[in-house]
Amino acid sequence: MIIIKFGGHAMNDTQGIFAAAIKSVLLKGEQVIVVHGGGPQINAELKNRNIESIFVNGYRFTTDEIFEVVDEVLSKVVGPEVANNLLLAGVKAQAMSGKQSEVIFAEGIDGLGKVGRVLRVDVSKIDQLLFQKIVPVIAPIAVDVAGGIGLNINADLAAAAISGAYPNSTVIIMTDVAGIYQNWPDKSSLIEKISAHELAELKLTFADGMLPKVDATLEAIAAGANSVRIIDGTDETSFAAALDGSGGTLVYA
Numbered sequence: 001m002i003i004i005k006f007g008g009h010a011m012n013d014t015q016g017i018f019a020a021a022i023k024s025v026l027l028k029g030e031q032v033i034v035v036h037g038g039g040p041q042i043n044a045e046l047k048n049r050n051i052e053s054i055f056v057n058g059y060r061f062t063t064d065e066i067f068e069v070v071d072e073v074l075s076k077v078v079g080p081e082v083a084n085n086l087l088l089a090g091v092k093a094q095a096m097s098g099k100q101s102e103v104i105f106a107e108g109i110d111g112l113g114k115v116g117r118v119l120r121v122d123v124s125k126i127d128q129l130l131f132q133k134i135v136p137v138i139a140p141i142a143v144d145v146a147g148g149i150g151l152n153i154n155a156d157l158a159a160a161a162i163s164g165a166y167p168n169s170t171v172i173i174m175t176d177v178a179g180i181y182q183n184w185p186d187k188s189s190l191i192e193k194i195s196a197h198e199l200a201e202l203k204l205t206f207a208d209g210m211l212p213k214v215d216a217t218l219e220a221i222a223a224g225a226n227s228v229r230i231i232d233g234t235d236e237t238s239f240a241a242a243l244d245g246s247g248g249t250l251v252y253a
C-alpha cells in the first residue's frame with residue numbers, strides 16, 4: 001500500500017504527470033490512497049473573505065468561521081480537483097471527506113480552536129473503493145467525537161493516521177522543498193536517509209511546516225509504516241523517483 005500526501009505542484013496537475021506516475025504503480029499491482037492538503041488554497045480563500053488566520057507550531061488556529069472555509073475548500077474544491085486530474089489520466093478516483101465519509105475521528109486540541117488530534121480511522125469506506133479499484137482521495141477533515149461541526153486536521157498527520165491502518169505501507173509526503181534539511185535553510189544539509197529513532201532525536205530542531213511533517217513521519221512509522229519519504233512535490237521527476245524508491249529524505253523504521 002502506498003499512501004501519498006499530495007501537495008505542492010501536484011495539486012494542480014494540469015499536465016497529468018503525477019496522475020500518469022500513479023497509473024504506472026497501479027498497473028504494477030500496488031494499491032494507492034491519496035490524502036491531500038490545501039493550505040495555500042485555504043489561505044487564498046480566507047484572504048478573499050478578509051479573514052485573518054495564524055499558525056501555531058505549524059497548525060492553523062481554526063475558529064468556527066475558519067473551519068467552514070477549510071471544510072469547503074478542501075472537500076468541495078481541492079479534493080474534487082485532485083480526483084478529476086486522476087480521472088482525466090484514466091485513473092479511477094473518488095474524493096471523500098474524512099468527516100462526511102466518517103473515516104477520520106478526532107478530539108479537539110486545547111488552544112487551537114477546531115483543530116483535531118486523530119483518535120481512530122475507520123477504513124471501511126476506503127476499502128470499499130480500493131476493492132473497486134478506485135483511488136480514494138481523502139480530505140483531512142475529521143468527525144469530532146465530542147459532537148460539533150468537525151475538526152481540521154493537518155494533512156500530513158491525517159496521512160500518517162491512515163497509514164496506521166495498513167501495516168507495512170510506504171508513505172510519500174510531498175512538500176515544496178527537497179526533503180528534510182538538518183540545518184534549515186542551509187541547502188547543503190539535506191538528509192537523504194535517517195532512521196525514525198535518529199529523526200526523533202533531532203525533532204526539537206525543526207520549525208514551521210516541517211514540525212507537523214516530522215511528527216507525522218514519526219507517527220506513521222510508530223503505527224507500522226515501513227518508511228516515509230519526504231519529497232519535493234513541485235517537481236514531477238521527484239514524484240516518479242519516489243514511487244520507484246529514491247530521492248528526497250527517506251525515513252525508515
Ligand SMILES: Nc1ncnc2c1ncn2[C@@H]1O[C@H](COP(=O)(O)OP(=O)(O)O)[C@@H](O)[C@H]1O
Nearest residue numbers: 007174175176177179180181184207208209210
Ligand atoms: N528543517 C527543515 N527542512 C525543510 N524545510 C523546513 C525545515 N524547517 C522549516 N522548513 C520549512 O517548512 C516548509 C514546508 O512546510 P509547509 O510549508 O507546511 O509545507 P506543505 O504546504 O507542503 O505542507 C518548507 O518550505 C520550509 O520553509
Ligand SMILES: CC(=O)N[C@@H](CCC(=O)OP(=O)(O)O)C(=O)O
Nearest residue numbers: 037038039059060152153154155
Ligand atoms: C490544522 C491545520 O493546520 N490544517 C491544515 C489542513 C490543510 C493542510 O494540511 O494543507 P497542507 O498540507 O497544504 O499544509 C490547514 O488548515 O492548513
